[in-house]
Amino acid sequence: MANQINEPADVWALERFLxxxxxxxxxxxxxxxxxxxxxxxxxxxxxxxxxxELRGLGEDKMKAIxxxxxxxxxxxx
Numbered sequence: 001m002a003n004q005i006n007e008p009a010d011v012w013a014l015e016r017f018l019x020x021x022x023x024x025x026x027x028x029x030x031x032x033x034x035x036x037x038x039x040x041x042x043x044x045x046x047x048x049x050x051x052x053e054l055r056g057l058g059e060d061k062m063k064a065i066x067x068x069x070x071x072x073x074x075x076x077x
Contacts, residue, residue, distance in 0.1 A: 037061065041068025
């Protein structure tokens, strides 16, 4: 996008795009402890991590993470 900037107004379009993308990332990877189940569930659903990488978490936490991943899966269907 930056390579296609020809006019000053194009800079503002790039800024809007980058701001929106940053906000999406901030929401997705919110690392407050109260949100980690959702973050891990999302990453598991996206196949960015696997359950083996979460080894060491208690079964109750794993159940919640799997449940979150299932919700994402159901929403995508």
